[in-house]
Every structure is written in C-alpha cells, then in structure tokens.
Amino acid sequence: MQAKIVLLPGDGIGPEVVAAARSVLNAVARQYGHTFETEEHPIGGAAIDACGNPLPEDTLGACLNADAVLLGAVGGPKWDDPTAKVRPEQGLLGLRKHLGLFANLRPVRPHPELLAASPLKPDRLQGVDLLVVRELTGGIYFGTPRERRTLNGQQSAVDTMHYTESEIERVARLAFETARQRRKKVTSVDKANVLETSRLWRQTVGRVAQDYPDVALETLLVDAAAMHLLTRPASFDVIVTANMFGDILTDEASVLTGSMGNLPSASLGETPNGHGLPRGVYEPIHGSAPDIAGQGIANPIGTILSLAMLLRHSLGLEQEATAVENAVERVLASGYRTADLAAPAQPACKTNEITQAIVQSVTGVPTF
Ligand code: NAD
Numbered sequence: 001m002q003a004k005i006v007l008l009p010g011d012g013i014g015p016e017v018v019a020a021a022r023s024v025l026n027a028v029a030r031q032y033g034h035t036f037e038t039e040e041h042p043i044g045g046a047a048i049d050a051c052g053n054p055l056p057e058d059t060l061g062a063c064l065n066a067d068a069v070l071l072g073a074v075g076g077p078k079w080d081d082p083t084a085k086v087r088p089e090q091g092l093l094g095l096r097k098h099l100g101l102f103a104n105l106r107p108v109r110p111h112p113e114l115l116a117a118s119p120l121k122p123d124r125l126q127g128v129d130l131l132v133v134r135e136l137t138g139g140i141y142f143g144t145p146r147e148r149r150t151l152n153g154q155q156s157a158v159d160t161m162h163y164t165e166s167e168i169e170r171v172a173r174l175a176f177e178t179a180r181q182r183r184k185k186v187t188s189v190d191k192a193n194v195l196e197t198s199r200l201w202r203q204t205v206g207r208v209a210q211d212y213p214d215v216a217l218e219t220l221l222v223d224a225a226a227m228h229l230l231t232r233p234a235s236f237d238v239i240v241t242a243n244m245f246g247d248i249l250t251d252e253a254s255v256l257t258g259s260m261g262n263l264p265s266a267s268l269g270e271t272p273n274g275h276g277l278p279r280g281v282y283e284p285i286h287g288s289a290p291d292i293a294g295q296g297i298a299n300p301i302g303t304i305l306s307l308a309m310l311l312r313h314s315l316g317l318e319q320e321a322t323a324v325e326n327a328v329e330r331v332l333a334s335g336y337r338t339a340d341l342a343a344p345a346q347p348a349c350k351t352n353e354i355t356q357a358i359v360q361s362v363t364g365v366p367t368f
Contacts, residue, residue, distance in 0.1 A: 014072020134246025
C-alpha cells in the first residue's frame with residue numbers, strides 16, 4: 001500500500017513521542033512492504049513561534065491532502081498567557097473543525113501487568129475493555145452565543161449547548177457500528193433529567209438503536225455514569241456521549257489504566273481519504289508534559305497505540321495494527337517500564353529503549 005501520513009509533533013514531549021511512533025511506522029513499512037510517505041509540519045506553540053499562527057495554512061493544507069494525521073501534543077507554559085490572542089489549543093480545535101472530525105474514539109483496556117499502577121483495586125479492573133465515543137464538533141464547546149455580558153452592572157458570561165438531530169445521529173451510528181465489532185453493547189450518557197439537548201440526544205439514540213437490534217442499549221445520566229465507571233468499569237463496552245461529558249468521562253476512564261501515557265485516541269471525520277476510509281487525526285490522550293520534556297523519558301506507548309489505530313481505521317491495515325498492539329503487549333510483559341509506569345523500586349527505561357524494543361518486536365527480532 002501507498003499512503004500519505006502527516007506528522008504534527010507539536011510541543012513539549014510531542015516531538016519525542018511522535019519520533020518514537022515514526023520508528024514504529026518505518027518498521028511496519030519494512031516488515032509488510034508498504035510505502036508510507038510522511039511529512040512533518042508545525043502546530044500549536046511551535047507554529048506560533050514559527051509564524052504566529054497555531055494552525056498555519058501549509059499545515060492545514062497538508063492534513064487535508066493526507067490519508068491520516070498523527071499528532072503529538074500542543075501547549076505549554078511559554079504560551080499560557082490567558083490574555084494572549086493566539087493560543088496553541090486553537091490549532092487543535094481548528095484542525096478538528098476543518099477536517100470535520102465529529103467523533104473521538106478512546107479505547108481503555110488496562111494491561112494485565114500494570115493493574116497495580118491503577119488507583120482502583122485490581123479485582124475491579126479485571127475484564128475492563130471499553131471504548132468511549134465522544135461527539136467532538138458540537139455541543140457547548142462550539143455553540144453560540146458564547147460571550148461576556150454586563151448584566152445589572154456586573155459581569156456575566158454565557159455559553160450555549162446546541163445539538164441537531166443529525167449531529168447526534170451520525171455519532172450514535174458510529175457507536176452502534178463499532179459495538180457490532182465488539183461485545184454488542186452501547187451505553188448512551190446524557191443529562192436528560194435537566195437538559196433539553198440531552199432529551200433530544202436520548203430520543204435520537206433510541207431511534208438509531210432500532211436499526212441495531214443485535215446491540216443492547218443502556219442509558220445513563222452523566223453523574224451516575226461517572227460513578228459506575230469506578231464501581232463497575234468492566235460492564236461497559238461502547239459509551240457514546242456529548243462533547244463536554246465525553247471530555248470529562250474520558251479523563252476519568254484513563255485513570256483506570258494507571259498512566260495517561262499509555263492511552264491512544266482517534267478523531268474521525270465523514271470525508272473519506274484516498275483509500276475510501278475516514279480521514280482521521282490520531283493522538284495520545286496526554287498533553288505536552290512540559291515537566292519532563294527534553295529528558296528522553298516520556299512514555300511513547302499512547303502515541304504508538306494511536307499509530308495502530310491509524311493503521312486500522314484510516315488505512316484498513318488490521319493485521320499491521322494488531323502487530324503493533326501485540327508488540328506493545330510483549331514489551332510490557334517482558335518488563336520494560338518508562339518512569340511513569342515503573343513501581344517505586346523498579347528501574348525505568350528511556351523513551352528510545354522501549355521504542356527500540358517495540359520496533360524489534362514488530363519486526364520479529366527476538367531481543368528478550
Ligand atoms: P499532561 O498530560 O501534559 O501531563 C500531566 C502529567 O502526566 C505530567 O506530570 C506529565 O509529566 C505526565 N505525562 C503525560 N504524558 C506523559 C507521557 N507520555 N509519559 C510520561 N509522563 C507523562 O497535562 P498537563 O500538565 O495538564 O498539561 C500540559 C500542557 O499540555 C498544557 O499546556 C495543556 O494545555 C496541554 N494539553 C494538551 C493536550 C493535547 O495536545 N491534546 C491535551 C491535554 C493538555
């Protein structure tokens with residue numbers, strides 16, 4: 001296969017973890033005989049420094065032309081001034097908007113060897129294998145009006161939560177289709193006892209569910225869902241929810257695995273790429289971790305597993321995606337731990353050491 005992949009390293013540890021994933025991509029290309037054409041472009045703080053724009057036209061143009069995009073992370077203290085007109089996050093939000101990435105998929109599956117790294121008791125984590133499908137381009141993060149106002153002589157502020165039936169329907173269908181490939185259960189999370197948008201959400205998801213009689217539908221209020229994620233995480237298969245609820249629940253779910261450094265994500269759009277598959281932006285769920293940037297100790301697994309999702313969802317390379325996931329499992333099982341994963345007395349390895357081990361495992365070189 002020939003494919004065009006844009007790499008957006010971003011800020012902080014972004015360039016370190018994207019370089020790690022690039023080595024794995026090269027290994028997959030060698031092992032399976034593919035040609036992946038890669039281009040690197042700035043985004044976020046690095047792009048603000050380079051040209052004053054967190055999403056330069058060249059970067060956006062390259063992403064619109066690519067089959068898929070792999071991103072590190074954006075942001076950091078250097079660009080944190082709350083009064084600044086341009087901010088690194090605008091690059092990310094702009095990219096999602098321009099590529100029409102309406103759904104964010106975050107799988108959460110704690111590795112058996114790392115159960116002790118989670119704050120939850122290991123018996124609660126047995127069998128946890130869930131996928132959160134978060135609506136990404138609607139809801140309160142995009143609704144208007146969103147502004148400051150003066151009301152009775154004091155400052156006030158307004159945000160707007162807005163959803164159309166079609167926005168809800170497309171993400172609900174993606175959730176049901178995905179559940180069909182898994183354990184055939186969808187949990188729809190809303191706040192229908194209070195919010196009108198949630199009542200439309202519940203009604204629309206219920207209607208879509210009728211087209212998927214083989215998939216069980218459960219409905220939960222978001223406050224109850226936050227609790228059930230901790231008390232019965234293994235009972236979930238696919239969770240579908242609105243933008244803000246998903247933002248909060250996915251961070252809560254990430255804690256189940258012990259380290260954010262391990263978790264991948266995929267943001268998918270409707271427009272097909274050159275292979276007739278969704279063009280997507282794939283990124284680890286963590287941020288730019290400025291506290292450890294430049295030290296060569298970042299955990300690259302979240303980005304490498306994001307690459308596996310890219311191979312699966314945007315290139316249809318299921319065998320290659322599974323090979324990368326299996327390589328990560330083997331390397332963790334054989335004891336490799338970056339500092340964020342290592343137990344207190346356990347030695348930690350560097351980013352390039354664990355990456356090399358994963359590369360060798362993908363290419364079948366027995367190093368352990
Ligand atoms: P963070 O995820 O960057 O870091 C939180 C903690 O986890 C830190 O102690 C960090 O060292 C550790 N950590 C994160 N990823 C790691 C990895 N791969 N390996 C080892 N340790 C890891 O969150 P934060 O500190 O709240 O945010 C830092 C910056 O990142 C901020 O500017 C924030 O806006 C930005 N951010 C960006 C994104 C994104 O690009 N999608 C997401 C979240 C935060």
